[in-house]
Amino acid sequence: MADIRTEELTINMGPQHPSTHGVLRLVLKLNGEIVQDVRPEIGYLHRCFEKHAEAMTYPQVIPYTDRMDYVNSMSNELAYVLAVEKLLGIEIPERVEYIRVIMCELQRIASHLVAIGTYGNDAGAFTPFLYCFIDREKVLELFEIVCGARMLYNYIWVGGLSHDITPDFIKKTKEFITYFRPRIKQINDLLTYNKIFIERTIDIGILPVDVAINAGATGPTLRGSGIKYDLRKDDTYSIYNKFEFDVCVGTGEYGTIGDCWNRYIVRAHEMEQSLRIIEQAIDVIPEGDVQSAVPKRVKPVAGEAYIRTESPKGELAYYIVSDGSLNPYRVKARSPSFCNVSVINQISRGHMIADVVMILGSFDIVLGCIDR
Amino acid sequence: METNEVYEKLKKVFEDGIGELKTDVPVDPFFFVSADKINAVSLFLRDEESLQFDNLSCLSGMDYDKDNLAVVYHLYSYVHHHKLVVKVVVPKSNPVVNTVSDVWAAADWHEREAYDLVGMTFEGHPDLRRILLPEDWEGHPLRKDYKVPEFYRGMKVPY
Numbered sequence: 316m317a318d319i320r321t322e323e324l325t326i327n328m329g330p331q332h333p334s335t336h337g338v339l340r341l342v343l344k345l346n347g348e349i350v351q352d353v354r355p356e357i358g359y360l361h362r363c364f365e366k367h368a369e370a371m372t373y374p375q376v377i378p379y380t381d382r383m384d385y386v387n388s389m390s391n392e393l394a395y396v397l398a399v400e401k402l403l404g405i406e407i408p409e410r411v412e413y414i415r416v417i418m419c420e421l422q423r424i425a426s427h428l429v430a431i432g433t434y435g436n437d438a439g440a441f442t443p444f445l446y447c448f449i450d451r452e453k454v455l456e457l458f459e460i461v462c463g464a465r466m467l468y469n470y471i472w473v474g475g476l477s478h479d480i481t482p483d484f485i486k487k488t489k490e491f492i493t494y495f496r497p498r499i500k501q502i503n504d505l506l507t508y509n510k511i512f513i514e515r516t517i518d519i520g521i522l523p524v525d526v527a528i529n530a531g532a533t534g535p536t537l538r539g540s541g542i543k544y545d546l547r548k549d550d551t552y553s554i555y556n557k558f559e560f561d562v563c564v565g566t567g568e569y570g571t572i573g574d575c576w577n578r579y580i581v582r583a584h585e586m587e588q589s590l591r592i593i594e595q596a597i598d599v600i601p602e603g604d605v606q607s608a609v610p611k612r613v614k615p616v617a618g619e620a621y622i623r624t625e626s627p628k629g630e631l632a633y634y635i636v637s638d639g640s641l642n643p644y645r646v647k648a649r650s651p652s653f654c655n656v657s658v659i660n661q662i663s664r665g666h667m668i669a670d671v672v673m674i675l676g677s678f679d680i681v682l683g684c685i686d687r
Numbered sequence: 688m689e690t691n692e693v694y695e696k697l698k699k700v701f702e703d704g705i706g707e708l709k710t711d712v713p714v715d716p717f718f719f720v721s722a723d724k725i726n727a728v729s730l731f732l733r734d735e736e737s738l739q740f741d742n743l744s745c746l747s748g749m750d751y752d753k754d755n756l757a758v759v760y761h762l763y764s765y766v767h768h769h770k771l772v773v774k775v776v777v778p779k780s781n782p783v784v785n786t787v788s789d790v791w792a793a794a795d796w797h798e799r800e801a802y803d804l805v806g807m808t809f810e811g812h813p814d815l816r817r818i819l820l821p822e823d824w825e826g827h828p829l830r831k832d833y834k835v836p837e838f839y840r841g842m843k844v845p846y
Contacts, residue, residue: 358819365804366828401714528741528765531793544765618713621761621772623744634747634761645829649745649761657796686819 323351330359334437334672337682339656341675343668350671353663355656360686368646373399373613374473376646380633381467383648384684386429389415389422390626392471395646397552398622398633399473402615410603411475412554417488417596418461418470420589424495425454426627427582427589430679434579435506437676438515443506450498453491460484474609480600488597492590499586507583516579517570520662520674524573531654534629535585536678539565539578546625558595560588575677582679585627614641628652628679648687652680688769690716693738701728717759717772725775726785726811732762732771733790739766743791748801750831756782756807777807786811804829 328341335341338359344352364383368376380395381388393415400407432447455465462470462478470477506512522532524540537544545562547555563584565577617639623632629651636645655678663671694708704727706719720728732740740762751757755776762771775784786809788794798809799818806827809815816822823840826833835845 358817358821361819363828366833404713526792529792531743531791542765549768616713619759620714621745630744632745632761634745634759636749645747645749647745647747647749653796654793657793 321346328671335675336433336680337685339675339680339682339685341659341671343671345668348667350663350666350668353660353671355659357656357682357685360682362687364648364687365646368643370642372641373615373643376643377472378467378469380648381469382683383650383687384626384628384631384652384681385466386681387422387426387626387628388466388468389418389471390426390624390631392468393419393553394622394624394626394631395633395635396471396473397624398620398635399613399615401620401622402618402635402637403473403610403613404616405474405608405610407474407608408603408605409554409601411605411608413596413600414476414480414605415471416553416555416558417593417600418458420592420596421454421457421488423589423627424586425451427586428454430582430627431502431506431579434673434676434679435512437672438512440506440509440512443502446498446502446505450495453494457484457487457491460487472609473613475607476605479605485597485600488593492594492597496587496590499583499590503583507580513569513576515669516575516673516677518574519666519670520575520677521571521573522578522658522662526658526661527573530658532629532658533654534625534627534651535578535581536629536655538563538581539677540573541565541567541577546623546630550623552622552624558592560591563588575673578677582627612641614639623649626651628681628684629655631684650684650687652678652682652684656680656685688737688767690718690771693732693771694718696735696738697728697731700731704728715770715772717774719774719776722775722777722784724785725773726787726790728773729760729787729790737767738764740764740771741766741791743787743793743797744770746787746794746797746801748805748807748829750805750829751776754779756805756830758784758801758807760787782807783810785809788812803827806830 324345326343330338330340340356342354380391383391428447428451432444435443459465462468522540527537527540543562543564563581565572570576615637619636621634623630632649634647638644697705704721704724708718710716732738742763744761744763747759749757758775760773801807803817803819
């Protein structure tokens, strides 16, 4: 038999692909089935958010920030609004702070449900996907009661909120908490501790701690490697210092610390912690007027502000430069998925193509955030 | 450690590369570094015992004013829990800055984005090409004097 030609094969895992979680292009260099090199190409969803923001007034930018990471709109709005309020130097009512925290934690649960459901889908488990989305529907119903929108809210405004919450919302949120707790256990039984899922995800894509810190990976990606760092506790913003919750890290319960399973388990545990925060906040919301501190014209002093927040995907920060006029001079969005995806080359080498799909899913990326 | 303490430390080691320190601006104080010294300064910031800025949180390119472009670095230390803001200002006629992608791997993609959108060139970067816009796009959109092209590959751009 003639010698078999063994050359390196370059394959395109193109922008249209069911497992790339959006329009992401991966150029894979393969030796048979083993991956030698992964080169991500992005920019298919670039909408020039930063250039548009320079032409709008500060409050008009908020719907644009919604659409950056469209699965987590509340967290994006909060990060932007905190930076503008820092530049303005205004005090916001406590009622607003409590409601913002409740909304962000509900949003965290919704975002992690998408991450868990689609991750199971990547591995071939179709049932948990729909179970997660049933629960996500309940959260989106809560958001619809408050502001009328299910996914892109324009709810958190500079200095306050667009609408106040009703007693109906508080009642339904408490019902949601009692409904959702046993559902987390059900998702864990279905997917997290499922033998096939564990075999698919342990010991692949191990991200060492120093690589993660150097490359700017944050959020569950960093916590899966064992570092107990959460911006809500370590660089606290809003009123997160009033609540008690644990920071979940990957402990190596299965597999090695830093592999895909440990990144995934951080998200599964964080949903329970978010429920704890909502429980602590929902009963003690002080009275007040949510619109009382909303300024008629937002005209900050000339300066810059950089506020980092913990979005479900990692460290989300907005760097706003103001020149004293009604429009921002420069808005830069530091997105967590942008930095998380850049490490994929280093950690995928030596694995198979199916493992690349699982590694990519464990980062939980949203292309709207990467491309802006 | 506060920004002025870091500034004093750096001034002792690199006398001519460090510009002035601005402390009375809202919100965070910052200081300037010259474009050709930024790599050496970054290595010092990352490796020095008492500083240990091991994380580059954000690198933004911006159009600073009529004649200058700027790069702004936001640094953070996981060891000592302190932050720093550093700026490098370069003229538009020659926007060349030393790369820091060998110091922090996060800078790799951020510098490509700054090159793409603002037009700064990073000397020593391993792979400087456009990241968000198509490879054959002309112009750098985030500059204040950017004009949207009429046609791109036969398609009308403004609609």
